[in-house]
Amino acid sequence: MAGERIINIEHLSKSFDGKKVLDDINLYVKRGEFLTLLGPSGCGKTTLLRMIAGFLQPDEGIISLDGKDIAGLPPHMRPLNTVFQRYALFPHLDVYDNIAFGLKLKKTPEDEIDKRVRRVLKLVAMSDYEDRDVETLSGGQQQRIAIARAIVNQPKVLLLDEPLAALDLKMRKDMQIELKEMHRKLGITFIYVTHDQEEALTLSDTIVVINEGKIQQVGTPIDIYNEPVNAFVADFIGESNILKGRMIRDRRVAFIKHEFDCVDEGFGEDVPVDVVVRPEDIYFTTDPAKCQFRAKVNSCTFKGVHYEMWVDTDTGYELMIQDYDPYPVGSEVMLYIDADDIQVMKKEREANVLDARIVDGETISILDAETPLQNRLEAGKEVKVRIPFDGIELMDNLDEGVLNGEVHFILYMGDHYHLTIRTDSGADLYVDTNDIWDKGDLVGISFKSSAISILDGNEND
Numbered sequence: 001m002a003g004e005r006i007i008n009i010e011h012l013s014k015s016f017d018g019k020k021v022l023d024d025i026n027l028y029v030k031r032g033e034f035l036t037l038l039g040p041s042g043c044g045k046t047t048l049l050r051m052i053a054g055f056l057q058p059d060e061g062i063i064s065l066d067g068k069d070i071a072g073l074p075p076h077m078r079p080l081n082t083v084f085q086r087y088a089l090f091p092h093l094d095v096y097d098n099i100a101f102g103l104k105l106k107k108t109p110e111d112e113i114d115k116r117v118r119r120v121l122k123l124v125a126m127s128d129y130e131d132r133d134v135e136t137l138s139g140g141q142q143q144r145i146a147i148a149r150a151i152v153n154q155p156k157v158l159l160l161d162e163p164l165a166a167l168d169l170k171m172r173k174d175m176q177i178e179l180k181e182m183h184r185k186l187g188i189t190f191i192y193v194t195h196d197q198e199e200a201l202t203l204s205d206t207i208v209v210i211n212e213g214k215i216q217q218v219g220t221p222i223d224i225y226n227e228p229v230n231a232f233v234a235d236f237i238g239e240s241n242i243l244k245g246r247m248i249r250d251r252r253v254a255f256i257k258h259e260f261d262c263v264d265e266g267f268g269e270d271v272p273v274d275v276v277v278r279p280e281d282i283y284f285t286t287d288p289a290k291c292q293f294r295a296k297v298n299s300c301t302f303k304g305v306h307y308e309m310w311v312d313t314d315t316g317y318e319l320m321i322q323d324y325d326p327y328p329v330g331s332e333v334m335l336y337i338d339a340d341d342i343q344v345m346k347k348e349r350e351a352n353v354l355d356a357r358i359v360d361g362e363t364i365s366i367l368d369a370e371t372p373l374q375n376r377l378e379a380g381k382e383v384k385v386r387i388p389f390d391g392i393e394l395m396d397n398l399d400e401g402v403l404n405g406e407v408h409f410i411l412y413m414g415d416h417y418h419l420t421i422r423t424d425s426g427a428d429l430y431v432d433t434n435d436i437w438d439k440g441d442l443v444g445i446s447f448k449s450s451a452i453s454i455l456d457g458n459e460n461d
Contacts, residue, residue: 006031006156006189007052012061014047021047023213025061029157030206034183034190038200039210040236045193046161048210052191053082053159065156081150082159089134089142089149095121096130099149120148123182140171147182157189164199176202197237201225209233225278230348231418234276235411241282241319243414245275245344253344256414257315258293260337264344274345279308279322281341284333291334295319297327311335317414352387352430353455364452367427369403372449384455389418389432391451394443401444405429407437421445 007029014022022044029035037045050056052063054075062069070078089098096117103113121127124144134142143163150158164172164179180203183190194200200207201221209216209224209232217229228234231242245255247267253260255275267273285291295311298318307326311319311333327333356366358381364373366385398404408428409420419437421429429445437443 004031005029006066007191008062008064008067009048009052010062010064012048012051012058012063014044014051014056014059021213022051022058025213025215027208027215027218029189029191032187032189033205034180034192034203035206035208036192036194036200036204037208037210038194038197038236040195043210044213045195045210049082049159049161049191049193052157053080054078079156080159081153081155081157082161083143083146083150083163084161089145091135093134094130095126095132095134095137095145098134098145099152102149102153116152116154117148120152123151123185124148125178138171139167140175143167143175144178147179151182151186151188155188157191158186160190160192162193162195165194165196172199179203201237209236211236227343228276228345230345231274231276231411232409234274234343234345239279239320239322241277241279241414242411243275243277243317245273247271247273247344251339253342256293256313256317256319260292260342261339262342262344263340264342267344267346272347272350274347276343276345277319277337277341279320280306281337282319282321283336283338284321284323284325284327285336286334288334290336292336293334295333295335297329297331297333300326300329302326319414349430351389352392354385354387354427356383356385357381358383366447366452367403367423367425369445371402371447371452373452374449386453386455387447388451389430391448392421392429392431393446393448394419394421394431394433394435394437395446396443398442398444401446403445405443405445407439407441407443410437410439 005028009025009027012022012025013020025048037048039045047056051058054073063071090101099117099120100113103116121130124147126141126144134145164175167175176199192203204221206218207221207224208218211232217224217233224233224237228237234240234242243255245253247253248259249269250265251262253262253275294314297309297311299310301308306322306324309321309323309327311321313319354366356364358379359365359370360379362373363370395401403423405421405423407419408422411418416432416434419431419433421431421443423429
């Protein structure tokens, strides 16, 4: 029955060389849906797909298909077929025999093979190509043949691992439309892997956003775009203005040093939050009564469909705005944001909370790096410390830091950058800075002694 669960994944984990690639994944896939695993390179999405296909075995957890655990089944025994980024067509076989190859292995009757091959050739719009050498086909045509070869076996689930990544932009767009139409005609379950946000939004019934081996959010494309659950999803899916805010009370939030009505409730009163406003949801007005804040346009770039403008607000924040009409650089503008276009998110953390050890009365060891301590405490004592995001300094010269790390993630928040620094020990530090860094930069790290506070054991981040 359409809509029922066909695949159920419970507590799935996988590690390579001691590094956890997938961490306690829980997910189900409905029969007949187009589900996309979306995330940056190295997030674990392809590993998850390969475990569903049977090419990898999980360290922990269960994958069940139609209620049966398929962990022990080899790939060829699973009612699934996979389409890879590299088409893996047989160069010595023509189009017809490439598609028929799996059916011939199963000793399917010739008349049945012919009927199925001609049906899928028609489905992928390649009916006149059955006698062609596959090496004479374009990339898009080869991908159609790879898909035809997969679906001719009538799998319950079709797995697609970045199948359009090797195509040029126009061909990729055309193939997205064709894939969506194939899914509609076939009615089978598609599980699709991509790092392309636009592709995921275009194709999917359901999107699963993954980062560093963990599911961040599951939802429809509209939910994922309009209601991101955290800053990573908001930043990864489309363009966003992500800003520090404070929930004043239900339906009232402050950010960019102005107060706004919103539709969010249940956060409490006077609570720090993060706020997301999409660039297309900030509106220009000429009506002073409608104006909520003022700004000055500092750049205006034509993007084909719309103009992208960066403005400096009257309170010192920089915002991106997308609009069909351009506003000249230097012009003073009045702006407003509707209540239902403001997305309030719970803050993931408010500071760095780390294990530490008192070395002596004047020194503390944090992440095995010794740094001066202003408070005199008992030597050898194990403690937790709280360090605000602006209590960490980053330096170009690695030797100047008490420890070293790499810029792992960058989030622009209107008046500063919020960075994730992956230290050499593998721990993450979160840093607010006005300096411009690039992802992958190696940095020296030091802690501001005045910013380190010892937690009493009852405090949590």
